[in-house]
Amino acid sequence: MSSELNKKYIVQPGGKLQGKFRVPGDKSISHRSIMLGSLAEGTTQVSGFLEGEDALATLATFRAMGVEIEGPENGNVTIHGVGMHGLKAADKDIYLGNSGTSIRLLSGLLAGQNFESTLTGDTSLSGRPMRRVTDPLAEMGASIDSNEGKPPLKINGGSKLKGINYVLPMASAQVKSCVLLAGLYAEGTTTVKEPAPTRDHTERMLQGMGYKVEVDGDTVTIEGGGKLTATSIDVPADISSATFFMVGAAISEDSDLTLTHVGINPTRIGVINILRLMGADITLSNERVTGGEPVADIRVKYAPLKGIDIPEEQVPLAIDEFPALFVAAACADGKTVLTGAEELRVKESDRIQAMADGLEILGVDAKATPDGIIIHGGPIGSGEVESHGDHRIAMSFAMAGLQAGGTIQINDCANVATSFPNFVGLASDAGLEIDELDD
Numbered sequence: 001m002s003s004e005l006n007k008k009y010i011v012q013p014g015g016k017l018q019g020k021f022r023v024p025g026d027k028s029i030s031h032r033s034i035m036l037g038s039l040a041e042g043t044t045q046v047s048g049f050l051e052g053e054d055a056l057a058t059l060a061t062f063r064a065m066g067v068e069i070e071g072p073e074n075g076n077v078t079i080h081g082v083g084m085h086g087l088k089a090a091d092k093d094i095y096l097g098n099s100g101t102s103i104r105l106l107s108g109l110l111a112g113q114n115f116e117s118t119l120t121g122d123t124s125l126s127g128r129p130m131r132r133v134t135d136p137l138a139e140m141g142a143s144i145d146s147n148e149g150k151p152p153l154k155i156n157g158g159s160k161l162k163g164i165n166y167v168l169p170m171a172s173a174q175v176k177s178c179v180l181l182a183g184l185y186a187e188g189t190t191t192v193k194e195p196a197p198t199r200d201h202t203e204r205m206l207q208g209m210g211y212k213v214e215v216d217g218d219t220v221t222i223e224g225g226g227k228l229t230a231t232s233i234d235v236p237a238d239i240s241s242a243t244f245f246m247v248g249a250a251i252s253e254d255s256d257l258t259l260t261h262v263g264i265n266p267t268r269i270g271v272i273n274i275l276r277l278m279g280a281d282i283t284l285s286n287e288r289v290t291g292g293e294p295v296a297d298i299r300v301k302y303a304p305l306k307g308i309d310i311p312e313e314q315v316p317l318a319i320d321e322f323p324a325l326f327v328a329a330a331c332a333d334g335k336t337v338l339t340g341a342e343e344l345r346v347k348e349s350d351r352i353q354a355m356a357d358g359l360e361i362l363g364v365d366a367k368a369t370p371d372g373i374i375i376h377g378g379p380i381g382s383g384e385v386e387s388h389g390d391h392r393i394a395m396s397f398a399m400a401g402l403q404a405g406g407t408i409q410i411n412d413c414a415n416v417a418t419s420f421p422n423f424v425g426l427a428s429d430a431g432l433e434i435d436e437l438d439d
């Protein structure tokens with residue numbers, strides 16, 4: 001796995017981003033395509049699948065549970081669904097690497113099986129909170145052992161689940177999806193109410209496969225005991241991966257970049273809303289719906305940015321995009337303030353601290369607060385920063401190079417492969433002077 005063979009990035013200062021290209025497939029939708037395609041009746045064809053380590057961990061898990069899956073080849077995957085009750089026990093522990101989405105969604109799905117499964121992960125995943133999923137699953141009747149609320153998770157299976165009415169304590173699509181997936185196997189009705197809108201790919205894909213999902217404002221309801229029908233799934237390019245290029249183009253003079261076929265689901269476009277509030281020049285074209293998900297081409301041209309108070313309602317809609325948005329804030333005129341984003345502290349790394357520390361090293365005035373950050377825009381210098389093995393921290397600091405006064409070295413970058421294979425190649429082609437070295 002990537003964490004054993006590590007990498008560092010060396011980014012030379014200056015440059016601009018230009019061109020028209022497609023970034024890799026959406027990670028969230030790729031995970032869900034394998035999970036639901038496996039449980040469906042019939043053959044599901046997936047195109048645009050993300051061949052990154054996280055989504056591949058999910059794919060390997062379903063193969064280990066007896067699902068015949070062809071590919072991935074150029075983003076194409078064929079899943080021979082086994083139906084809701086066709087999975088078999090894996091013959092060993094299931095290793096999910098860095099992938100929080102895999103472990104949290106699988107917990108719900110596996111709680112409904114009549115066999116036992118053990119889910120493990122890398123150092124980062126092994127430190128992440130899992131009570132947020134084991135608590136509601138226990139309420140549904142599942143039996144799960146954890147390491148004091150952290151992985152490994154031993155999902156005992158064989159429990160008779162019952163539907164619950166669950167009010168999410170935090171805005172989390174992973175927890176919402178976990179409870180809904182368990183709800184497929186539960187007796188009666190499962191209802192999840194969320195404090196703020198979060199990504200709704202699970203709900204959309206369930207509906208696309210013929211499962212009745214009722215959405216009423218902040219509440220999602222399903223009945224257990226239904227079935228899924230295979231379909232074809234066109235995975236759009238990941239707006240979270242597009243973000244690095246959007247920010248890079250927004251901060252470097254003379255940039256003009258178009259990212260094609262990007263998913264613009266309304267629950268994911270916080271980054272566009274926030275960058276526009278900062279003054280970014282972003283235009284969408286070719287808007288269409290494919291496989292139940294809206295997509296568009298996104299063009300970003302350089303324009304001077306200004307600091308803002310980020311509206312809290314945008315936080316869940318941009319939850320994975322903040323490391324890159326902090327780089328935009330560092331390049332903006334004035335102060336940017338983020339609040340209401342304590343969830344950033346429990347991602348692949350503590351993203352508030354990791355970004356504040358790195359920006360400070362680069363000479364930017366960035367102060368972490370318990371639930372956010374305060375950044376005063378100013379010149380970015382040079383220096384050596386730590387990504388803490390967090391893919392999004394690594395790619396965000398890479399883009400900072402476009403506005404830096406000197407070379408930036410970024411350590412611990414191998415995990416970029418979890419979400420964005422060939423980031424360095426695409427970034428170089430677009431105009432970033434970046435080299436990847438083995439550590």
Ligand code: S3P
Nearest residue numbers: 028101171172173174175319320
């Ligand atoms: C995801 C949900 C988000 C996000 C993660 C992917 C998903 O996590 O950060 O990268 O696919 O459901 P939370 O739901 O925990 O906020």
